[in-house]
Amino acid sequence: MSLHALAAVHCRLRQFGDAIAALERSIRAPDAGRGTEHALAIFSGYMHLGDTYGLMGRHPESLQAYHTALDLQKKAVGDRDPGVAQTCRYLAEAHLQNLEFDEAEAMCLELLQIHAHIGRPGSVEEAADRRLMALICGGKGQHDVALEYLVLASMSLIQSNGHDLEVAAVEASIGDTYVALGRFDDAVFAYQKALTVFKSARGEDHASVASIYVSLADLYLRTGKNRECRTYCDTALKLFTKNEGLIQGSRIPRQQQALDEIISGLTEIAALYGALDEPERAIQLLGSVLDAIEPAAQYNLGQQSAVAAIEAQMGILYYVLGKFGEALVTFKSAVMKIKAASPDQACLPEKKMVFLGLLLNQMGLACVELYEIVDAGECFQEARSLLEQACGIDHPDTIDVSMNLAATYDALGRLDEAIILLQSIIKIKEEKLGVGCEEIESERKRLNELTKERSRQVNPKP
Numbered sequence: 421m422s423l424h425a426l427a428a429v430h431c432r433l434r435q436f437g438d439a440i441a442a443l444e445r446s447i448r449a450p451d452a453g454r455g456t457e458h459a460l461a462i463f464s465g466y467m468h469l470g471d472t473y474g475l476m477g478r479h480p481e482s483l484q485a486y487h488t489a490l491d492l493q494k495k496a497v498g499d500r501d502p503g504v505a506q507t508c509r510y511l512a513e514a515h516l517q518n519l520e521f522d523e524a525e526a527m528c529l530e531l532l533q534i535h536a537h538i539g540r541p542g543s544v545e546e547a548a549d550r551r552l553m554a555l556i557c558g559g560k561g562q563h564d565v566a567l568e569y570l571v572l573a574s575m576s577l578i579q580s581n582g583h584d585l586e587v588a589a590v591e592a593s594i595g596d597t598y599v600a601l602g603r604f605d606d607a608v609f610a611y612q613k614a615l616t617v618f619k620s621a622r623g624e625d626h627a628s629v630a631s632i633y634v635s636l637a638d639l640y641l642r643t644g645k646n647r648e649c650r651t652y653c654d655t656a657l658k659l660f661t662k663n664e665g666l667i668q669g670s671r672i673p674r675q676q677q678a679l680d681e682i683i684s685g686l687t688e689i690a691a692l693y694g695a696l697d698e699p700e701r702a703i704q705l706l707g708s709v710l711d712a713i714e715p716a717a718q719y720n721l722g723q724q725s726a727v728a729a730i731e732a733q734m735g736i737l738y739y740v741l742g743k744f745g746e747a748l749v750t751f752k753s754a755v756m757k758i759k760a761a762s763p764d765q766a767c768l769p770e771k772k773m774v775f776l777g778l779l780l781n782q783m784g785l786a787c788v789e790l791y792e793i794v795d796a797g798e799c800f801q802e803a804r805s806l807l808e809q810a811c812g813i814d815h816p817d818t819i820d821v822s823m824n825l826a827a828t829y830d831a832l833g834r835l836d837e838a839i840i841l842l843q844s845i846i847k848i849k850e851e852k853l854g855v856g857c858e859e860i861e862s863e864r865k866r867l868n869e870l871t872k873e874r875s876r877q878v879n880p881k882p
Contacts, residue, residue: 421461423449424468436476443469452492459496463489467507470514477724477760479518486511505534505545512552519771521560528553544580547573551590554597563600570594588617592632599639611636627681630659634688641695653692657705660685683709687730699737706734725772728757732779739782744789751783770810774817777806781821784828793831800825814848823863835874842867 423446430439447465450458466489473482490507497503508531515524528549535546550573557566574590577583591614598607611632618628637652660682686709693702710730731754738747758776784799804825807818822845829838842863849860 424464427468427472431472431475436472439472440469443472452496456496459492463492463496466492467510474514483511483514483518483520483523486514500534500537502534502538505531505538508534509549509552512556516552516556516559519559519769521556524556525553525560528556544577544583544586547576547580547586547590550576551593554593558597558600563597567594567597567601570597584617585621588614588621588628591617592635595635595639599635599642604639604643607639608636611639625659625662627660627685630656631681631685633659634685634692637692638688641692646696649692650696653689653696656685657689660689683713687733691733694733694737694740699740703734703737703741706730706737710734724757724760728754728779729775731757732775732782735786736782739786739789744786748783748786748790748792751779751786754779755783773806773810777803777810777821778817779803780806781817781824784824788824788828793828797825797828797832800828813844814852819845819848830870835870839867839870839874842870 423442427439427442427446430436430442443465447462447469450461452459452462466485470482470485470489473479473485486507490504490511493501493504493507508527512524512527512531515521515527531549532546532553535543535549550569554566554569554573557563557569570590570593574587574594577587577590591610595607595610595614598604598610615629615632618626618632622628633652633656637649637656640646640648640652686705690702690705690709693699693705710727713730714727731750735747735750735754738744738750755776758772758779780799780803784796784803787793787796787799800821804818804821807815807821811818822841826838826841826845829835829841846860846863846867849863
């Protein structure tokens with residue numbers, strides 16, 4: 421326990437190497453053969469070790485430590501112990517945060533099986549875990565399955581009585597799922613039910629009320645009702661500002677949960693303002709969000725990806741405004757943070773690898789606008805490598821980046837490489853779309869032009 425406390429102090433001082441050394445020593449100190457207490461002490465050490473690796477952004481090592489801890493705990497107390505359920509929940513959330521949906525689903529299924537085994541079906545805990553499973557299924561695009569889990573969670577909470585706020589939160593999630601399914605009228609009904617409870621229980625100015633307004637704004641944007649979308653955005657922004665003063669940068673909410681809710685809400689509002697053709701307003705709002713979260717992110721390398729996502733959003737808005745210099749600086753900062761949080765890009769989860777690839781592609785386009793063609797080529801090459809690994813060579817995103825790279829090779833005079841790449845693109849498109857597809861004609865014309873130009877270079881006229 422003393423070594424765990426020492427490790428916590430080292431983490432606060434950002435002395436992560438010393439923290440890991442203390443935790444590894446704490447793992448070696450007990451003897452699992454001397455009973456449950458010693459085994460659980462080792463379990464606790466591995467959990468702390470996983471947290472420390474997470475702070476450093478070393479997610480593979482973090483998850484490996486958590487799974488080692490889970491195995492030790494199962495051996496010590498059995499597979500169906502309530503404590504094992506808590507650890508499974510922790511691992512499910514860790515995998516979900518890392519966008520590893522299949523692994524998160526496996527942990528959550530094990531968690532629900534424990535609930536059934538210990539005879540607590542319909543409990544508040546089980547309802548919360550069904551909400552978690554719904555979130556995982558939504559991430560996998562299985563929205564019908566997510567809806568089933570949410571309905572079961574809502575029924576459990578209603579039967580338990582006294583959990584109106586939890587029911588309202590589930591209703592809000594049900595509304596989000598209806599939106600994903602395109603059932604907009606059902607979504608409005610669910611949001612209104614949640615809104616009524618939040619206003620009654622927490623007051624009309626609470627951040628939870630603002631979050632529902634943001635969801636309604638998104639819904640109305642999807643249905644082409646831009647005026648209603650803007651009205652709900654403005655109202656939600658006023659409520660968030662009134663709650664915490666984040667826009668003026670005056671202070672940070674005391675509770676992390678409140679901060680997370682406000683940051684998420686403000687980021688979504690910024691995205692909506694961008695879609696409503698108000699990019700300057702969106703950039704200003706995202707800048708306020710960064711001011712709020714960057715100080716804390718400095719002490720948690722694992723949160724750098726969240727900062728990078730906001731910077732990427734700002735970079736795209738700068739690009740839309742034609743401020744290519746600002747866009748490039750912002751994209752570079754985002755790329756550096758992602759790479760620092762995950763030094764081994766080969767171990768990145770698929771969705772994060774795709775995100776980094778698309779970000780590098782956008783960074784390359786900004787370089788092109790600034791006539792930094794060599795840098796653009798490097799960005800496109802790295803983006804293509806990542807997208808090929810994550811999506812395959814025939815994915816539309818990979819093909820788009822390959823087209824950008826071919827154009828860059830052409831601009832740099834590297835005609836042989838441009839020709840080879842264009843031939844590859846045309847072959848892929850012919851296999852997918854057919855030889856006679858009109859969409860391929862522009863690529864064929866460009867290939868013919870490059871081939872003629874290459875021929876003139878090899879065999880110049882007297």
